Amino acid sequence: MYIIENVNLLTDNQLKKCSLLINNNRIAKIDSHFNKYRLMKMNADPYVMTPTNVLFNSNIPQIKAFRDLKAYVIEEFLLKGCTTLFTYVNVSYEHELLPKISELKTTLLSSPIDFCFGVRIPIRLITQSFLRKCKKNKIPAIFVDLSSIDELEKVPWGWIREAMFPYNSPLIPIISSIEKKEVKSVLSKWKGIMKRENIPALYEELAENQLLSIAVLNKIGLYPQKASLMCGNEVSYNLYTKRKDKNVDDVNLFHYHSNRLAVTVHKGTVMRAGDNVLFKPGYGEHVRVQTPSYFSLPT
Template sequence: MFLTYVEIDKEYLLRPVYNNMKTALLNSPIDYTIGVKIPLRLLTTSFLIKCKRAKIPAIFVEVEDEWELKEVPWGWLREAMFPYNSPLIPVFVAETEKQRIQAEVYWQELLYIEKIPFIGHELKENVPISREDLCKLGIYPVKSGLHHGGEVSYNLYLKDDLENEICEKELFMQLNERLLVTVHKGMVIRAGKDVQFRPGFGEYVVIKTPAFFKVN
């Protein structure tokens, strides 16, 4: 499964642009869910209510500096997000690395104090999302977990005897060398170098409740 987003710069474009992305992904071979990416000025109560009604599980917010975060009416936004509570995910667009770090620290402190659902760091492209963040997004345990009654979808990687401490991220970054088997919805779609591409086999995953489960 993968997470992607659409970029929105005007509130009235949310529904048509979001629906266009869903249509564009109809032939996806794997499951997916879709968030939105917006400038901070679009983070309003009316926009969040629309996202809540559409069950959009992730809201990426462009942040330039800590000062603009101080102007946001966080109390009203918190009420507008409830009870769906899609997490806000920062996309830092500061001019310097120092400003980016300052904005990230302030983002974490402010949203924690304001009790806003959030992820404290940027999500990197082509890198596995941590279990904690998957829970905040509501993707886990719907996806990304093996449990009784759950969907049978997983990867099997080659793991050397001397690499007992290798982490999931490192395995993913060496995917071409180590990925042996991929099972999607109970069907083997990759065995070694043999890959079966199944257009349209993926589905749009509706996240019913973000952050319903938490990692201890």
């Protein structure tokens, strides 16, 4: 048990001064101070603390060689303060679901960061049978390839909604084979159907190699388990050198102030200190989502 004191915690784009009581690599309590405790203390005052990031990246499943995976994870994740990967497996037929999942888990056995994944399917696979299989295997997100407006109208959405309940993995659109001028209208049609049929979904594509917002993380069930520093949560955080910033937020720190990232801690282990990065094979875990849309947050 120890205390991280004088923490400049960045939450909701505002800095909050507090101290964290840590026990068994989890946050036991957050308070203004713990002066009465006789424990080892770490002074975080020179830094701004944020939760570690969750990054969406679809390239990871294609990387098979350990050497390539190590270099990629260090460059694209650990050096950027990201300790959780969100990705997907490509599934063209229902019988491929379990073998593809097993294959990806094998690929990520040596991952030093945590991972969570959905599936990417053609729209013809949006069937009651397939969605029940996804629900049974707790697949937290289903990426759907959209190629035309017409195909959206052919899906029996009422039956689909029943098949998804109660796990309710959100459907996420992917625009891969549509002319640029038609993308806006297809997404508009998608949004209209999802709202009309009351189907859990995202209304825009997820940007590759970008941080997932709290709203998206909540929708797929990773928040508040990840990207959050709350009581009971794991000790996973980034420390950025402090400046006199009037306006500061996680996204700006990630995109424009990576040179200020000094320390990354993942589940109590220092993964990055200055320019030194620890690649700890197998330290990453498959994050299993029990309840998508855990909180009622705006989308």
